[in-house]
Amino acid sequence: MRKILVVGAGQSGLQLALGLQSHGYEVTLMSNRTADEIRSGRVMSTQCMFHTALQHERDLELDFWEAKAPRIEGLGVSVAAPGSFEDGPARRAVDWVGRLDGYAQSVDQRVKMAGWMETFVQRGGQLVIHGAAVGDLDYFSRTYELVLVSAGKGELVSMFGRDAARSPYREPQRALAVAYVHGLGPRPEHPDREVVRCNLVPGVGELFVTPTYTVSGRADTLFWEGVPGGPLDVFQGVKDPAEHLSLTLELMERYTPWEYARATKVELTDAGGTLAGRYAPTVRNPVGVLPSGGRVLGVADVVVANDPVTGQGSNSASKCAAAYLASILEHGEAEFDEAWMRRTFARYWETASHVTKWTNAMLAPPPEHVLNLIGAAQELPPVANRFANGFDDPADFEDFFYEPERTAAYLASVSGE
Structure with missing residues (x-):
């Protein structure tokens, strides 16, 4: 069995750890808190997960609260x-x-993360309760074939440099x-x-x-x-x-x-x-370099942290875990080198780039054509429905949201003008 370390027990880290575990990988999960501490602690976020992200959970049979959470x-x-x-x-x-x-659906992460963590242990996974530092990863990188960093705050994030070309904001918006x-x-x-x-x-x-x-x-x-x-x-x-x-x-x-x-x-x-x-929306270099020269791969919020104004955080984390899982499974017994890490992130960025573009647009004052679009949705149900479903598939906004000409053409087609 290939040995993989996942650092961080949030939506993406746990989903990825459980997914790898289900395919026979020897997975160690590091968390700075126990399941009981998470469950009894402070809320960590808001979350509203749409169909595609929820389906990734269903595919792994992790949808434990589907019958309880509001539809x-x-x-x-x-x-x-x-x-x-x-x-x-x-x-x-x-x-x-x-x-x-x-x-x-929305499930409080205190409920979900605690439940998933307990499931990981019940299924034979090794859970280490420890707030990892860069020095720890330096040691572990020699023990595991792949180290995935899914802890989106603290010292570990500093290993992943800011991608200025993809990060227009330096301050919280x-x-x-x-x-x-x-x-x-x-x-x-x-x-x-x-x-x-x-x-x-x-x-x-x-x-x-x-x-x-x-x-x-x-x-x-x-x-x-x-x-x-x-x-x-x-x-x-x-x-x-x-x-x-x-x-x-x-x-x-x-x-x-x-x-x-x-x-x-x-x-x-x-x-x-x-x-x-508050935090500044940031896209980071996906590969972290350890003092020893070892490489680690950033996951979800570690490498693409968008403002929650479009409600994409948990959705993106789920999609990132699904993309990374597929890349790992397809890689077979080959080495997890830096080239593979960058290809794996590029696969996720195909989805995440649309989220980042849309979120950054929604943080700015809306241009006139976007105001017209939102206003038209009040009279045209197909426009309202399409806008709503963009929260599940933000790539669709490319066709009717950003460019005034495309917005006008779309509204004309819907209204029959």
């Missing part, structure tokens, strides 16, 4: 009328829901703040349907509301993305979860009152149900 059948977009919130609560200029071809809550009421526009809601407040930021499954069952996430230095950038330094939720609701009342109307009775799911932070 998200649509994606809705609301846009606040510019300037409407300056003297009082905002008004909506746009509001629509697109239908997803295959349902989406959003201040992030999430609260997991119980007690959110249904949207009156679709009371019997689970829908992820994307609320855009021009010049201020975005609020995403997502049905999810957490440690205490069915819940929702309230996720603010604020323009740095703007009115939503108020969570830095807030340690008290109750204060975090209070701030979240105050901002909803002002900037998304249509969402606040159903949030008047919410409460946090647990003491660890809030998180705030």
Whole structure:
């Protein structure tokens, strides 16, 4: 059996470790926390996984919570009328829901990562609880045929240099703040349907509301993305979860009152149900060089870290794990040299490049043709549906989103003009 080390126990690292394990590889997994510590700790992210990413989990028979997690059948977009919130609560200029071809789901990573980690051990995998440093990898690179680094924070990331040509932003483009809550009421526009809601407040930021499954069952996430230095950038330094939720609701009342109307009775799911932070979107060199000269391959967020404004983090991690797994299986007994590592990353970049392009575009003020597209979706359901399904396959945006001429031609074809 070929010996492989996976460092980092997130969506991509665990999915890859379990996938390799299922094909007979001798896999060691390193995590800086135990399953119990993850399950009882603070939330790590928001996540809404769409059909393609979910199918990768199903293919490995890892969809343990599919029957418990809400089935998200649509994606809705609301846009606040510019300037409407300056003297009082905002008004909506746009509001629509697109239908997803295959349902989406969200499972709190505390639940999923803890469960997958326990499954990995039950299936005979070696789990090492240790916060790995570069020196550790130097040692392990001589013991394992391949070392995969899936820990997206800390010292290890410094081994992978920034790819300036693919990283237009040097500073964080959003201040992030999430609260997991119980007690959110249904949207009156679709009371019997689970829908992820994307609320855009021009010049201020975005609020995403997502049905999810957490440690205490069915819940929702309230996720603010604020323009740095703007009115939503108020969570830095807030340690008290109750204060975090209070701030979240105050901002909803002002900037998304249509969402606040159903949030008047919410409460946090647990003491660890809030998180705030920020980071600069970055693409990195996929191959890390160790002091001894050994090579390690970066995985998912280590090498392509996009802002969560398009909800692609867990989706990209799942797709990265699937691409890497296929490359490893196809490689047989050959050496995992640097050339192979770069080819393997290039395979993933075919998907990730579309995510990066779309996400970076959504972080910038939208041009007129994009505003026209989002507005047209309110009157043209096929446009709403196509936009919603772009969250599953961002490559489709190439055909109707970026270029004014293509957008105009697409809208004309749909409207029959």
